[in-house]
Amino acid sequence: MTSNPVLVGDGHLPLRDVVAAELRRLILDGSLRPGERLVEDRLAQQLGVSRNPIREAMRVLEAEGFLDVVSRRGAFVAKLSARQADDLFHVRLALEPLGARLAASVEEPETAALERAWEILELVRDSGPGQDLDVLSTLHTELHSLIFEMTRNDYLIAIAIPMVKRGQWLLRQSAPLQDPAAWTEHHGLIEAIAAGDADLAEAAARHHVLSVRSTLRPRLDPAD
Template identity: 35%
Template structure:
């Protein structure tokens, strides 16, 4: 089989299993490793230039995150999230994001508010440039600050785990016509409510943001499915 995973550079302070996990996660998100594709420990270890132990540990973590599924007597496969899976993740994520936004409205610092406002300006510029990679990166930073402002590390950990399960679908959602401008408006309302320390509004806008993201993602997936079935 053609080599697709590049050997890992051992110049990171992270544990090797974390580097392997991040490498495999990025390969799944970017499409290098396709949904339904089997992951064989020996092959992955050879391509990455590491032993099987960190690969095995990384795969276990990716299973918890929902990126891979381990089927008894058959092996490990890159997961192919169904619409039902995505709906379930959004149901949990929405509740957690509402909680995080409410806590952030009470606990966010002026410095964090300023950081979010600066990111809004950056996101607006990237939208004008249609730079999807930069938009996704800045959007992640925006939400990281929001979650951190909740001052609840356990909540942040749970949210981040669920975020990872939907990472590969973010560009699909954002690329839908009109979604980027709507997302920018939603972010702006969230920052305004946080600045006002308005818990109820922050929770309302967080819930609306998640609901809109889910609706657009599912609509895009269904339309693409219809297009592919008609070919």
């Protein structure tokens, strides 16, 4: 499936961030395919901006792992191999249980973040099967980002949010996010954080990561 890029030159956010968000969306929905070379002039024309914000946005996406920049060859949409996916899950197993524990341990919980987390889960539940995969993957990324933001640990947030976005790409390609059952484990995780039960939150996060990994592994080509 392909989608037409939108003109982003009139956005109100910093232009680099607007362009990065649009390029990220095009990568996530498959309009820009793994291994495809990105041409600055062409993207600038498509998105209605100059080359500078395109170049700055590419640096952002390279840092997030969405692009591979090769000297004298240019920027290419990264390919996520089975080995890289496994590496990503090793990092998730280290960071997500820690994030859940710290989020549950804060003295004054982030009420607004918790409310938004429940709102996301209700949106997914009420929508039923077959909801747009782009919407679901965005909500999934927001939910996991909220958990890290609830830790109030700037160092962890800086490390974890790019990992969450990278994970969105993998989930968008391979995981059954359109299946409501894929979201059920999040309820227990958010409940544990809301209750301030750090041990239970940590265990729920670890179980969730292991469950997703076991679901994804058969879908990945071991030869990649």
